[in-house]
Amino acid sequence: MGAGWVAKRILWLRGDPEAIRELKSRLWLLRSQGVYVTFDPASEWDVAVTPLPGSPESKVFSVVLAKGPTVSDEDPLRALLLALAYPKEGFSTLRIGVDPGQRLCGLAAVADGMIIEARSVTCDEVAERAERLVRAAPAARFSLVLGSGSGWEEVASRLLERGLSFTVADEMGTTNSAVNLLPIRLRDRNARAAVRLALLQVVNH
Numbered sequence: 693m694g695a696g697w698v699a700k701r702i703l704w705l706r707g708d709p710e711a712i713r714e715l716k717s718r719l720w721l722l723r724s725q726g727v728y729v730t731f732d733p734a735s736e737w738d739v740a741v742t743p744l745p746g747s748p749e750s751k752v753f754s755v756v757l758a759k760g761p762t763v764s765d766e767d768p769l770r771a772l773l774l775a776l777a778y779p780k781e782g783f784s785t786l787r788i789g790v791d792p793g794q795r796l797c798g799l800a801a802v803a804d805g806m807i808i809e810a811r812s813v814t815c816d817e818v819a820e821r822a823e824r825l826v827r828a829a830p831a832a833r834f835s836l837v838l839g840s841g842s843g844w845e846e847v848a849s850r851l852l853e854r855g856l857s858f859t860v861a862d863e864m865g866t867t868n869s870a871v872n873l874l875p876i877r878l879r880d881r882n883a884r885a886a887v888r889l890a891l892l893q894v895v896n897h
Contacts, residue, residue: 742771844860
């Protein structure tokens with residue numbers, strides 16, 4: 693993907709703090725995959741994420757919203773994912789990869805081939821974050837792969853407590869086999885490992 697390549701333009705009109713946090717935490721990841729987010733209604737855009745009803749932004753941008761397709765949801769993560777899925781109403785598949793560790797775990801999510809999450813999180817919170825992705829993503833089905841590295845049993849227990857089913861993948865030999873499938877460069881080694889685990893499902897199916 694060359695610099696300047698754009699697959700989709702999203703107009704972001706939500707100004708509430710939670711929405712800004714969700715967006716900022718993923719901006720680099722989205723830009724690396726050709727998704728351009730603009731805050732300027734006068735610019736070109738394919739779909740707009742609308743403000744919350746009754747918010748100051750909803751009154752300011754009411755005229756803009758009549759000019760093109762929009763998506764909306766109280767949960768800002770779901771609103772973002774709806775925009776990413778547009779013009780479809782949702783994704784066909786959500787594939788989650790979890791790379792276990794002693795203190796930090798890698799967490800990644802791939803929705804119809806697009807990486808929508810790739811980061812290190814504490815192992816105490818990885819199950820909660822995985823559950824949030826599953827609940828927020830407008831996906832017809834999901835699957836989760838947990839790596840068999842050190843500490844996987846404790847992470848598995850946390851996932852089961854959240855009601856998340858998963859398969860365990862032997863990390864020996866499989867991680868390197870998927871290295872060339874990574875569509876973007878990730879400096880975080882835990883995130884890289886988690887993305888590879890998620891992508892293994894694409895390879896195996």
